[in-house]
Amino acid sequence: MPEQTLWNRTRQAVYDEIARTAMELFLTRGFEATTIDDIAKAAGISRRSFFRYFGTKEDIVLGDLAAQGELAARALAERPQSEDPWTALRSAFHAIKDVTYDADTMLKVSKMMYETPSLRARHIEKHLRWQESLVPELRRRLRADPDDPLDVRAEALVACAITCLDVAGEAWTRANGAVPLEDLFDSAAAALRP
Template sequence: MPTTPDQKLWARTRQAVHAEVARTAMSLFLERGFEATTIDDIAAAAGISRRSFFRYFGTKEDIVLGDLAARGELIRKELEARPATEDAWTALLNALRHTPRPGQDDATTLQISKMLYGTPSLRARSLEKHLQWQALLTPEIRRRLGVAPDDEHDLRADAIVACVLTCLDVAGEAWTRSDGSQSLEDLVLTAVAAVRGSAADA
């Protein structure tokens, strides 16, 4: 059934309000701290009711991490587009490297990263989102390895995706500790090389 002009207008309005509430909340988080900012604070600053807030976000954590789900889809598409000549590890790393990042300056990214790694509830939600990424990315890695989709005993694809995502998380934490002075990409590659080297030595 075709979308009507009124439905399109409503969707654009909803997206605009969603983005405005997110911007307002992030500003408060960076100014006051994530845990010190309440949902009521966000609603008041955004000029909406508490009830309206929950029409756009399920939790405060979703404001910070909500776009991770969408980013996972972008990474999946990039992974599927990688050349067939790339092995599973290389294709996955290149997909992560070439997927566009949020349009934030380095200083803001570092602030958000410090908030993420310093807040247990955000950390837990971040790991939960990475599990969603794993579900999205594993089928393509299985295909590249020649593993049948219904083969429950071949764990190589699951292990590779889990390792790379863990390396990404470890590298992100190290990048944050260094105040962004190190290259995040180099840290990810170093972490992955350590895992692969350990596996080869075993």
């Protein structure tokens, strides 16, 4: 692994500080009531500097979602070849753990996401990017012809798994985290293949 430069470490520290400051504002004031100018002021940076680190406010809340898709893709590639594609995909999704926040904060973030249309839309958009990461390995497992655009099995399986995860996340939020997210995901996934 290449050694991080001082510049990269400094950039990461600033990124983390802006994200922490913004999340504190979002959780106290509300997502929509917090402006980019509010975040920049609280973080001690200019509005222009904010955009060097984040494209949108939504990216602060959902920034790690793309990385979680890559984690799921790596976990899928590491699953035993003997597993059927659906079981391998479900198991790969169990590798996704958000350890950024404690459980109480995660619940607040989740409620904010499901209650804010712009966050919800961005969440769906980022989940759609997971397909780009997951479909190639699933197509390989299904022995699909890579040149056959009409073989949609891999895309369908990934879309179903992502929908199960989203449905489970919404239920977990409604239940105030009382039921483990993994159990809700397994329940949703089992409904598709009893």
